[in-house]
Amino acid sequence: MTDAIEATGLGKRYGRRWALRNTSLRVPEGRVVGLVGSNGAGKTTLLHLSVGLLDPSEGHITVLGDRPGSGARQLARVGFVAQDAPLYNRMSVNEHFRMGVRLNPHWDATVEVDLHDRLDLDPRQRAGALSGGQRAQLALALAIGKRPELLVLDEPVASLDPLARREFMQSLMSLAADGLSVVLSSHLLSDIERVCDYVIVLAHGEVRLAGDVDALLAEHRVLTGPRRDPLRLPAGQTIIRERHTDRQSTVVVRTTGEVLDPSWTVSELGLEELVLAYMESATTPTTRLRSVGSPP
């Protein structure tokens, strides 16, 4: 089976600044992938590289087995909604769908009916007069109308109010249920937690964590106990983030087996905590991925 996205040593440079570096990852097909990271972490760059809007400065990326944007056929296989859902403001809702019909060979006309059913839009309304939620929904409908194999969404819910956000996420989940691969970036971790079964954490232009959500949650634990600083853990346990107060230490670890030390209170973490742990570890490089036996 080909991967939805496969990147090797991928990097993108703007002038002298690297927006993305040393990125190697494999995203299997049929997943809903959440791409998280703080602003400027390289999320948009990675997404643009994967839909062919950017060319890599180094390394390689293939999407569905082919170079992104390499031709009309490859373009037809990937649906994309850019940040802030750009649309032609002077064109009506109706005309956007006509554009979809004209520019895509496998157009699915039901997306138009479906959108009108759900949103009660005036088809003659100009896109410039739509609300943020309506824009996002129209842009999503256009991307889905292509019948893509992979759907890429850059911050699709950033400008939406909570209600519109929930509707948007619901439409997304029903799509994923049909077997479409989806990659979406967001810094709203609660949304990622609800819809994504695969997560990629970016920080400072590098991938800090990538994998199946259930597998990642199974591999990570929070250990709480009396203060231990410096901290030593048995082999097989990697510190992701440690915090010490006067009396207590709280450690997020990645572990291959059970934590046996009885002085720790061991608990599981949610996706949000896990992602935050990796994002924070990225901002404090001294504690990053420090493991037993390695020099401090």
Place this chain on the structure above:
Amino acid sequence: MTWLAWRQFRLQALIAASAAVGVLIALAASRNHLADIYSATGTHELTGVYVWLRLLGTVLIGVPAAIGAFWGAPLVAAEIEAHTNQLAWTQSVTRRRWLGTKLAITALVAAVTVGLFTAAFTRWAAPIDALGNRVGTANFGQRGIVPIGYALFALALGALLGLVIRRTLPSIAATVVVFIAVRMAFQQLVRPRLIAPVEMSTPTFDHGSLGGWILSTRTVDVNGRMIDGFENEIATICKITRATPDYERAIDACARGLGVHDITRMHPPDHFWTLQYYEFGIFVALAAALAAASFHIIRRSPA
């Protein structure tokens, strides 16, 4: 893609077509009267609205620059600014086809409207040109087919600069500056050399119009040697002084008698269409080269 390109451009196309039709009607309606003014019995002087109509020639000189600035420069730059290129470039259409279709439709409308305008104006101005001069620098660019070549060149130039500069306003400014520079340089340096000028012998002091584009004149004696300070010399030989009645005619007659004459290098009026074809062809070729550069650049252009 044709549908989208036309949808985005149709309003501007409509405005341009209306303007062209307006010009056509105005010129057709006034043509007969203009022919009267310039007939053998006419006054040869334009008054009232005809002064304004003649200024349409100046407008015609400006139209290609406007096409480059307002159709060419925003063609890609405005989409990059509004991020709509991210929508367009992720449809199932390659960027080259996207750009090619947009350029083709805009070029077609530009060529047709400018073509109608210049055809009407060239016909309209024919009585004036019959007595004047349309080969040289002043009128050449507002007659014949070169305005179409300029328009296509300006359009391709604007599109390319917009693609490189990526912002509409700076692209518009750059397009106008570069277009004017190329036009002027071509007019001064290239056009006179497009075809070999004619050398002819003309009377030295006859100031009548030759009706062509004079590139240079030099005064020679009967042996073909260039002479300096000839007027004083001739005056001395023929004993003419400033006090002589009808001084100029006397000098002229004396020069003829001595065999002193001018060698004039010029493009006569019948060079007009040959020069037009060459210049049109070169500007169309330049436009094609710029478009090819855009096709090359857009493949790797960041969104």
